[in-house]
Amino acid sequence: MNAWLVLFALFVGGVTARAFSGRRELEDQLQYGPLKPGHKTYLIEPLMLPLYILVVLGMGLVVPAVFWMDRRGVFHLxxxxxxxxxxHISAYYALLLLLLPLLRRVISARACAALWLTPTFLYVMTYQPNLQRTALAALPLPRPLLLPALALWALGFVGVVGWQVLSHLSLRRTLLRTGQPLEDPEVLRQWNMECRRHGVKRDIPILVWPQVGTPMTVGCFERTMVLALPRASYSPKERELIFRHELRHIIRCDSRTKVFLGFCAAMCWFNPLGWLACRRAAEDLELSCDEAVLEGADEGTRKEYALLLLNSAGTGRGYTTCLSAAAGSLRYRLKRVMKPGRRLAGSLAVGVSMFALFVTFGSVALADSPASARELIFDRAPQGITLDRVTVDSWHEPEEKYQDVFGYDAGAITEYLVSLPLRQVYAGRYELKEGRQLWLDYMEQADGEDVSRTYIILSDGVLTAGIPYDGQGDLTFLVDGEIDWDYLDSLLDFTVPDPDPPRSRPELQLSFDGPDGNPQDPPLSAMSRVWSITDAQGTRVPDDESFGVGGTFGRTLTKAVLMFSPSPYDGYTVTVERWDGSERYTLSSQELEGDLLPLAPYSAHYTVRGEFAVGDALYDMDFYFDIGQQADQEVWQTG
Structure with missing residues (x-):
């Protein structure tokens, strides 16, 4: 497992636990005074994951170049x-359903509700696939079934989301059309007072709606919210409990949490556990508000609240929050109201769940059924490609890193590759395995020029490839069976030299003699500047300067041995300029004994100018260095 992933997950888990604790402490302030206007107490914006996916999909389809893919590649991504x-969400919710009875006995209802919401943080992992762990297994999804399965899933997803949205809009439209604005000044005064106490800045209207059997809040944002009340008579104490319950939903953005849960249900529309998980999550949202409203309440208040639940049982529709939505969960809610018991806050549980979500995301991948590399790679690559470069890594010894091989049987290597059984990975992360790796570049040429590159990297069990014009980015494949590395080794000849060795920049190293000179000292590298390079393509002037040792100072030196690599093409000159610029002279290589340069008795700048042949290129360049003689150190120390 990636160590960075573990550290990142620990960090996110710790921040989440602290944030949950902070939100709980913020709500606890309501026992002593009002919240600051505009403060929300949700753990994370519930719509983050759905909106992120919609934005990425929209950007990818409109401007696919952002992802270095075409629209098909973005769709596949x-x-x-x-x-x-x-x-991941299906497995997480299934485990949460299994543990829920125990969790409800041990931790607070608010923590249980937060556990259903933590998967919205997974947008981080979809945004950074490189953070995902390496998959442990791959579920097979044969290519012929891929598009039909995606189409069927998308049809169900759009159908469920459409039904949810239309149901919510229908409920809202009916409420606004048939509901009557509440005009009782006493009730409105009490409602507005509770809104200010809970930090709600906007005025949320109250409508009386005969068709509703329980108080409910309709709307996902404060500017669109409406509190719907049944046509019933409530005492001031009952109204206080109702208002505080609904306002907890509002400051926690539970309506938007319902949207997220609906998104999860739509994503898992054919999985009954997904629907069951969303119902249990909705129950925990209500339980957490019950718990918050009754914090520190006496037995009489609890009894009154329980009667209110009994008399207000109804059905929640759309993305609404309501006092008592489901008769099926009423018995459990009444039990929690009357016998709350002592439970842990649950911050640690929320943090641990976040850590577990992050470190396990991507444990299971999706992959194609087996097919040959010819079908999956070479038939999709440009026609007429030829093997142009072979590189090996950790071939004979682990410490032997990235070595180019210039002798190889291109036909036999390609024939072996096309026969490999592969499975393309649709979703999930696999890394190239440590140990032997074979890197291959296949080039497409037109008019003698390289126009595209198809690359393949082979390791034990995993192969990656990049196919030009494919529009899907880097592709990952699982290799079924063992790689015959011994056979591949027999197709490589490591003794063949590089037919076109890379150019090495000319260098000048210096060794000094004199009273303070020692020929055994390591040589110094002079700085250099290339003025022009002439080769078959013509003459060009690079913007180039090397960084070497500027010279040597504080010693008495008389001679310098010039060690060129390579030797000058046709002699060279040495210009000597006194440090203060008062004296200047030039020596040619013909005036020197070999490459032994007599040094001036004063501190000076030295510039060596010459031409140097490297392969078919001719470098016109300067080397330069400074000598600060001991005799006039005040000059070079201040100059």
Whole structure:
């Protein structure tokens, strides 16, 4: 497992636990005074994950170049990430359903509700696939079934989301059309007072709606929210309990949490556990508000609240929050109201769940059924490509890193590759395995020029490839069976030299003699500047300067041995300029004994000018260095 992933997950888990604790402490302030206007107490914006996916999909389809892919590649990328989300959220919710009875006895209802919401943080993992862990297994999804399965899933997803949205809009439209504005000044005064106490800045209207059997809040944002009350008579104490319950939903943005839960249900529309999980999550939202409203309440208040629940049982529709939505959960809610018991706050549980979500995301991948590399890679690559470069890594010894091989049997290597059985990974992360790796570049040429590159990297169990014009970015494949490395080794000849060795920049190193000179000292490298390079393509002037040792100072030196690599093409000159610029002279290589340069008795700048042949290129360049003689150190120390 990636150590950075573990550290990142620990950090996110710790921040989440602290944030949950901070939100709980913020709500606890309501026992002593009002919240600051505009403060919300949700753990994270519930719509973050759905909005992120919609934005990425929209950007990718409109401007696919942002992802270095075409529209088909973006679609496959988003579909793959949705597949991972479906698998991960399904497994997480199934485990949470299994543990829920125990969790409800041990931790607070608010913590239980937060546990259903933590998967919205997974947008971080879909945004940074490189943070995902290496998959432990791959579920097979044969290519012929891929598009039909995606189409069926998308049809169900759009249908469920459409039904949810239309149901919510229908409820809201009916409420606004048939509901009557509440005009009782006493009730409005009490409502406005509670709104200010809970930090709600906007005025949320109250409508009386005969068709509703329980108080409910309709709307996902404060500017669109409406509190719907049944046509019933409530005492001031009952109104206080109702208002505080609904306002907890409002400051926690539970309506938007319902949207997120609906998104999860739509994503897992064919999985009954997904629907069951969303119902349990909705129950925990109500339980957490019950718990918050009754914090520190006496037995009489609890009894009154329990009667209010009994008399207000109804049905929640759309993305609404309501006092008592489901008769099926009423018995459990009444039990929690009357016998709350002592439970842990649950901050640690929320942090641990976040850590677990992050470190396990991507444990299961989706992959194609087996096919040959010819079908999956070479038939999709440009026609007429030829093997142009072979590189090996850790071939004979682990410490032997990235070595180019210039002798190889291109036909036999390609023939071996096309026969490999591969499975393309649709979603999930696999890394190249440590140990032997074979890197291959296949080039497409037109008019003698390279126009595209198809690359393949082979390791034990995993192969990656990049196919030009494919529009899907880097591709990952699982290799079924063992790689015959001995056979591949027999196709490589490591003794063949590089037919076109890379150019090495000319260098000048210096060794000094004199009273303070020692030929055994390591040589110094002079700085250099290339003025022009002439080769078959013509003459060009690079903007180039090397960084070497500027010289030597504080010693008495008489001679310098010039060690060129390579030797000058046709002699060279040495210009000597006194440090203060008062004296200047030039020596040619013909005036020197070999490459032994007599040094001036004063501190000076030295410039060596010459031409140097490297392969078919001719470098016109300067080398320069400074000598600060001991005799006039005040000059070079201040100059």
């Amino acid at each position: 988003v579909a793959g990430q949705l597949g991972l989300l479906f698998l």
